[in-house]
Amino acid sequence: MHLSTRSIHIGNEKDPLTGAVIPPLYLAATFAPPGEFSEAAFDYSRSGNPTRAGLETTLAALEEGVGALAYASGMAAIHGALMLLKSGDHVIAGTDIYGGTYRILHKILSRVGIETSLVPFDDLEAVEAAIRPTTRMIWAENPGNPLLSLVDIEALAEIAHRHDALLAVDNTFATPVATQPLKLGADIVMHSATKFLGGHSDLLGGALVVRDKALLKELYFIQNATGGVMAPLDCYLCARGIKTLEVRFREQCKSALWIAQFLENHPAVKKVFYPGLPSHPQYDIAQKQLRGLYGAVVSFELKADFLATKRFISATRLFQRAVSVGAVESLIEQPASMSHASYDKADRVKAGIDDGLIRLSIGLEHVQDLIEDLQGAFQHTLNHEAVHTPEVNWDLEAGYFS
Template sequence: MHLSTRSIHIGNEKDPLTGAVIPPLYLSSTFAPPGEFSEALYDYSRSGNPTRGGLETTIAALEEGVGALAYGSGMAAIHGALMLLKSGDHVVAGTDIYGGTYRILHKILNRVGIETTLVPLDDLEQVAAAIRPTTRMIWAENPGNPLLSLVDLATLADIAHQHGALLAVDNTFATPVATQPLKLGADIVMHSATKYLGGHSDLLGGALVVRDKALLKELYFIQNATGGVMAPLDCYLCARGIKTLEVRFREQCKSALWIAQFLENHPSVKKVYYPGLPSHPQHELAQKQLRGLYGGVVSFELKSDFQAAKRFVSSTQLFQRAVSMGAVESLIEQPASMSHASYDKADRLKAGIDDGLIRLSIGLEHVQDLIEDLQGAFQLTLEQDECAPSVNWNLEAGYFS
C-alpha cells in the first residue's frame, strides 16, 4: 500500500457503531469499561485515548515502525526519547540542530549529569572520534536545522550500533514522504507534528516511532509516567492534516527548489543552503536519501549584517515573520534572533549559523508571488543600504534578466 493511501486509511477506519467515515473525536478524560478494569483497553486518557491511538497507528504506518507515541509537542517527544538516558551517559549530536534541541541538551540534561558533544555529523570521522565508552545515543536531524546539512543515516546507524548506542533521527524536515530513517537503521524517529504532519499551524504535537517492541514498551512507560501526551483535539487535527501530507509536501518541495534557484542567482545573496541545488555539498546523498524531494525549507545568507537580515525578515508581505515551518502559509525568520536564539553565541557561530542567515518555510502560495515578495524585500532592504541591483526572475524560462 502506497504512503498516500496509508495516510488516509490506516488508523482512520470507519466507526463500527455508526459507519461514520471519519472516526469520532474522543474528548473523554476517563473511561468506565464494561468488563474487568485491569483488562480494559482504555481507562484514563493519559494512558491511552482512542483518538490518539488512531493517530499513532497512522504515524507508525507512515514510518513503517512497530508503533508510535504521540506527545504534547515536538520538544515533549524529544524529552521522551532523551529520558531513556541516565546520569553519566553521553550524547553525540549534530552542530546543525534545532535551537530547542540544543537547549534541552545543554541547559537541562546537563543538570542531571548527562553530557553532550556537538559535531558536524556529515564528517563521520569526527563522529567516531567524539564517541566515548559512555555514549548511549547519537541525535541527528534529517536534514539539519537551519543549514540543511545531511548525513548518511545508514552509515551513522552502523557507527552508533558498533558502540552500543541508539540512533535517534529528527525527521521533521524530510517527513516520511522523503525518508524513512527506520529502514536505514535508525532506532527512533522523532517528528514535530506541529509542522508538516499537521500542516496548518493549528495544533501542537510531537511523535516518536520505533522499530523495536521492547524499546516502544520502555518509551510508553516513560510517557505514561510523566504524562506529556498529545491532547485528543490536536490528535484529531493532526490525523486530518496527514491525509494531505504527501500532496502538500511534494508541491512545497517543487516551489522551494524554484526559490532556492532564484536566491542562488541573486547578487545580494552570499550563500544558499538547499539540498536540491548541485552546489549543496551533500547533493548526491540528498538525491538518494531524500528520494529527490529536498524539502520545503530554504536558508540563505545575505551579503550584509545582523541588522540588514533583521530588516529583511520584517519586509516581506506574504512570508510572515514567525518561527515554525511546514504549514500551508510561508514563513520567514532570522535564526540568530529567533529559532536559534537559545544557542550560546559562540556555539552558534561555530556551527555556521551566522547573523545574516535567513530561513524560509515554503507554503502553498503560488511560487511566482513568493519570488516577487522576496524581490520586494531585497529592494526595500538594499535600498536602505544604498545598493539596490535590479533583478527580474522569469519563472517559466527559469532565468534572470
C-alpha cells in the same frame, strides 16, 4: 500500499457504530469498563485515548515502525527519547540542530550529569573520534536546522550500533514522504507534528516511532509516567493534516527548489543552503536519501549585518515573520534572533549560524508570488534592483532560469 493511501486509511477506519467515514473525536479524560467483570480498552487518557491511538497507528504506518507515541509537542517527544538516558551517559549530536534541542541537551540534561558533544555529521571520522565508553545515543537531524545539512543515516547507524548506542533521527524536515530513517537503520524517528504532519499551524504535537517492540514499551512507560501526551483535539487535527501530507509536501518541495535557484543567482545573497542544489555539500547524499524531494525549507545568508537582516524579514508581505515551518502559509525568520537564540553565541558562530542567515518555510502560495515578495524585500531593505523572473515556463525539470 502506497504512503498516500496509508496516510488516509490506516488508523482512520470508519466508525463501526455510525458508519462515519471519519473517526470521532474522543475528548473523554476517563473511561468506564462496559460490564461488571470486563476491562475497558482505555481507562485514563494519559495512558491511552482512542483518538491518540488512531493517530499513533497512522504514524507507525508512515514510518514503517512497530509502533508510535504521540506527545504534547516536538520538544516533549525529544525529551521522552532522551529520558532513556541516565546520569553519566553521553550523547553525540550534530552541530546543525534546532535551538530547542540544543537547549535541552546543554541546559537541562547537563543538570543531571548527561554530557553532550556536538560534532559535524558530514565528518564520520569526527563522529568515531567523539565516541566514549559512556556514549548511549547519537541524535541527528536530517536535514539539519537551520543549515539543512544532511547525514548518511546508514553510515551513522553502523557507527552507533557498533558502539552499542541508539541512533535517533529528527525527520521533521524530510517527512516520511522523502525519507524513512528506520528503514536505513535508525532506532528512533522523531517528528515535530506541529510542522509538516499537521501542516496548518493549528496544533501542537510531537511523535516518536521505533522499530523495536522492547524500546517502544520502555518509551511508553516513560511517557505514561511523565504524562507528556498529545491532547485528543490536537491528535484529531494532526490525523486530518496527515491525509494531505504527501500532496502538500511535493508541491512545497517544487516551489522550494525554484526559490533556492532564484536566491542562488541573486547578487545580495552570499550563500544558499538547500539539498536540491548541486552546490550543496551533501548533494550526493540528497540524491540517495531524499527520493527527489529536497524539502520545503530554504536557508540563505544575506550580504548584510544583523540589523539589516532583521529589517529584511519584516519587509515581506506573504512570508510572515514567525518561527516554525511546514504549514500551508510561508514563513520567514532570522535564526540568530529567533529559533536559535537559545544557542550560546560561541556555539552559534562555531555552527555557522551567521547573523545574516535567513530561514524560509515554503508554503502553498504560487511560487511566482513568493519570489516577487522576496524581490520586494531585497529592493526595499537592501536597495537591490529586481532580478528578472519569468512569468511562464514553471517547469521543475527544466530549471528555474530556463
